[in-house]
Amino acid sequence: MPAPASPGTTPPIAQLPASALKLLALTELKLLVRERVGPVYAIGLPLALLIVFGNIPFYTAHHTSGSFAGRTLLGVYLPVLAAFALAALSFNVVPAVLAGYREKGVLRRLRTTPVGPARVLAAHLLVTAATAAVSVATVLLVARLAFAVALPRQAGGYVVGFLLAALALLAIGLFIAAAAPNGRVANAAGATLFYVMMFSAGLFLPLDAMPPLLRHICRASPLGAAVQALSDATDGHMPHLLQLLTLAAYAVVFGAGAVRLFRWE
Amino acid sequence: MPAVIEVRHLHKRYGTAVAVDDVSFRVEEGEIFGILGPNGAGKTTTVECVEGLRTADRGEIGVLGLDPRRDRAELTQRLGVQLQEGQLPGRLTVGEALRLYASFYRKPADPRALLDVLGLSGAHRTPYGRLSGGQKQRLSIALALIGSPEVAVLDELTTGLDPQARRDTWELIREVRSRGVTIVLVTHFMEEAERLCDRVAVIDRGRVVAVDSPTGLAERVQGGRRTQIRFRPSTPFEDSLLATLPDVTAVTHQGDLMVVTGNADVLTAVASVLARNGIVAEHLRLEQPSLEDAFVALTGDHAARPDTTGGSAVNVAP
16 A cells, blocks of 8 residues: 655544444443443433433422413423433533543553554534433433423424534533543542533522522623523424524534643643 | 654653653564563653554654554554553453454454464363463453554553563464564563564653664673673682683682673683683583673663662663
């Protein structure tokens, strides 16, 4: 096979067999499952919360007036659980794993192979996003089947909102991994951000129940914007452009920052 | 025939610290080439430039006729690298790691066969995090060879291994070489270089101070005049009987032992004189200059005793 006559340091995409990329993603999936943190946080906890809330009449009662008119509190919380899954993975899994890979020299070793380390990062993010998607789908289905909560009425809008939210949050997770000097710092920073962000998502107080100023501030945060977009789609509207743009902006800014800051070793 | 690796006037600095000042060497096809030097001499930086992990500030590097930075795609297919520090995810098993890495290459080696050769077959399903230090090291070598490379660069190959594992690893490297793989071995371990390498480049403070075979280096540094014989003569005799021989430089005594120093031919000369005089040399021991002596002489005091800085240089010629 002749050497590719590519100038610069273009990675050898054309030469790589598809099996390498598949195996890389499969390996990342296995590792995510074996580490347990990801599945437990991203799928187990949201499901557990759903089942607990779903069995408390306070949450399943239909509101006829006020901030939650026409909805149940459980229905209001479903987008928050979706945000929970995304945040758990982006803040508690991605930074620790990737900063750990760098710290342990996993990425450095990959630099000496034809695949290079960037594809491993991509495989990890892809597997993480897929896990979040599985979590959200499971939560929505269980809520529908066990607690009669309607599926999102604007499905397309829901998917768009979810994808943009995933991009924004994974970009932030990647940024933490890039900026943190080691796995421990990445873990601590991620865990702290997780709680701050979950507040802005309305985990402790739903967005609709917040005072207006606080609600506006929270909606400007990545998780607040995500929950608002998913809530709109759940109620049957296209997500508001403002929230979609907010999510896209986070994705671009933190994605670019991560790419700029990221060190392979 | 072009060299497998050709490095010319390599220079690399980190900020103001010069890691590699001026390094040049050639590695020929099929040899085991050692890069020997004290800690911080610039060995690892040199091979990292060869591997394309770092960009040289100055100088030229060719590996299999490729530019390590520009032709990464092709080079990574043909150059196997064992890094000094490069772990794997703790929950990845040995078998999974090898299969994954095998999928990266055009013509991978058979993972099963490689595990057999490295004595890791039993650890096939063991997660990386549970491997012993020796097993991790052997897996690291396996990953360097999984792509069937034409050249393998091995950095601190046997550091942290017990003596038996070390010898097994050396045997393995000889075997790999016999299959036609050119090997570059970075080490600060003298015995390893002496036993394994066809040629050795001694690097000190970012410069190549000598390139030769291990025996060539030892002889060159000692001027061929430091072979020592110790023995107990069966009957006493005058020192002058040996001291007058042209191959002998000194005759001294240690208790009832006689110590004769001379050049490489001193043993033959002494033996024939003793035989002619009916003297038997009991407890005969021969000490030849070692690579270690050469190393200390070439790199000076600071390498042998890191706590003394700028100490007096060792005389190369006696």
